[in-house]
Amino acid sequence: MGFELEVDNYRALRRIRWKAEGVCALVGPNGSGKTTLLSVLDFLGSAAVDGFGKALNAHGGAFLFRHRQAATHEPVRFAFTTGGVRWESMPSTSGLGVVVPVPERLVINQDVVAEQRAGEAVFRVREENKTRGDISFLVAVDAALPDDVSALFPLSALSGASLYSFEAFWQLKREGSREGTDVWLDTDGRNAFTVLRNWLAGKREHRSRWEWVRSGLRECFPDLFDDLDFAVAGQTVAAQFYGPGGGEPTPMHLAPNGLLMALLLLCAVASADEGIVCIDEPENGLHPYAIQRLISLMRERAEAHELTILLATHSPTLLNEFNDQPDHVFIMEPGQETLPVRLDQHQNPEWLRNFALGDLYMNQTIGPQVKPST
Template sequence: MGFELEVDNYRALRRIRWKADGVCALVGPNGSGKTTLLSVLSFLQSASLQGFGKALNWHGGAAYFRNRHALANEPTRFALTAGSTRWESEPSTSGIGVVIPVPERLTVEQKVVAEQRAGESSLLVGDESRIADDRGFFLSAAKALPEETQLKMGPLMDVLASSSLYYSFDSFWQLKREGSRENTDTWLNPDGRNAFSMLRNWIAGKREDRSRWEWVRSGLRECFPETFDDLDFIVAGQTVVAQFYAPGEKYPTPMYLAPNGLLMGLLVLCAVASANEQQVICIDEPENGLHPYAIQRLVSIMRERAESHGLTILLATHSPTLLNEFNDQPDHVFIMEPWQETLPVRLDQHQNPEWLRNFALGDLYMNQTIAPQVQPKT
């Protein structure tokens, strides 16, 4: 399905114009804003559910919200488009939080269907004035729109409902040592801590959820053919721990003794399998701990899943091996170079595609030809 994202003057992001679909790689030097860019979708998801005030509290607070290089007359602005629907907003901050109300606008098929204007407590839905509820503009407006218009908003709602940033799986070591807390989750949390409980629920749950587990197990067998064959679980009190079987082995190995790469591969596959049709998944540095073979197989598996389920999978990476998997798809590689006026730059627009065919993209990244850590001298 894909999406189009515009961001002006938000944290490290000066000017973003990004259109992405399928499996995409995002590369750039440290500090260029890759993780911040991936986090924008999660920030907008929070804003769509609870308004910008609460979203800001959940995503870093008011400090440094506005890009430090923005001119006085330049607003912080967001615009997200999917299908025929576009949501625009211009939040600003005081010393402690967002200035309410935030100017926002919903456009469907190039027609403004709802709008919140600065300084006005009510919002306009068509020609009618309405009071926003505690959830903020987006859901208040969507609820008030005709059913036909709501249906047209489906692609944008899917992007917002599903946008998840998996950032180095913060609870990796805790998960490995202690397992997951028993719960009814069927979706992987951003920190990955609920993975074992979620997998157990997939196996015991609905048919569509069991197929997610079967896809993860098949992917692990493909990525780690000498190490992994199957997985089962042990419940102790309120804790779920996992153990895996190697091919041909009668007895399992506790997951806390598993190779780090196996657990990382499991988490990456679980993140992708959690997504429903037409949704967006963002993963920061999925290559951590993985052998080049496993990285190559993971990208291939993710592409198949993205194509069959209409997913958009965004991978921020520093891995030459992962980049080489895009040698034939430079239009799916995006570069963050802070000295460029607009980011990210699509690789086939950054370099001549005919010239790119002569090289491995990982080599170009390693030798500083694309997205170097230090700005080239002119």
């Protein structure tokens, strides 16, 4: 599932025009807005389900919501398009948070089917007034549309968008996961063992997710990993893994960091269905061979499940996995009017074929941290 994203004047992002599909790499110097760009999709996903008020509270609040350089007449604007369906919104903030109602509209095949105008208590669906109450515009519109139109709706693509940064990596490794009924991975990764245990022991519909993660770990670590099992002690789910030669298992708190990182990456991808998965710096702790296998597995999964997987990275090794796909590499390069810049539009594709992309990134030909002196 591909998408188009437009952002104007949101936080560090002045002007974004991004069209992506499949597995894509996002590169650029520190402070260029890579993480902020990925967080937009997570923010819009929250807004699509819960409304902009709750989404803003969960994504940094009103402070610096508008780009510092935006003139007073320039709005913060978002537009998300997939499959001929476009959602546009122009939220604004005051000292109390988001100003409601947020102007929004839904366009399907260039036909405006729903619209919320500023200052109006109701929204329109094909010129018929509807009341939204406290639910989000998209949720209200979805309920008001006829079935043949609702089938085109982009809510599932947005609501499933998540930005994984795995801040709870060390907590997970030391303490395990809290016992529960979770079947979707938290963005910080802390419930990974619980999710995997529930995929393994729960409903048949989730069993294939467990099997994909386990087989993926076998591919990434053929001399280290064969299987995984779980134990519950009080409110904690712990994990241990077995090597290919059998014998005693190794507790995950003694596992190599790369093995646990790969487990989290595979869980994140396996948690998604027909949506968007954003991962910040997936290369942490991983051997080049594991990175190579993970990118291959992600591409297969993305194609089979209509996923878009976006990887913000500084890894030359990971970039080299895109040597034959420069159109799937995007650069956040300060000074450009519109970001991100697709690599094959930034550099001549014929010229790019002569080099490894990781080398070009290392020598600052693409996405430089320090601008070359002239």
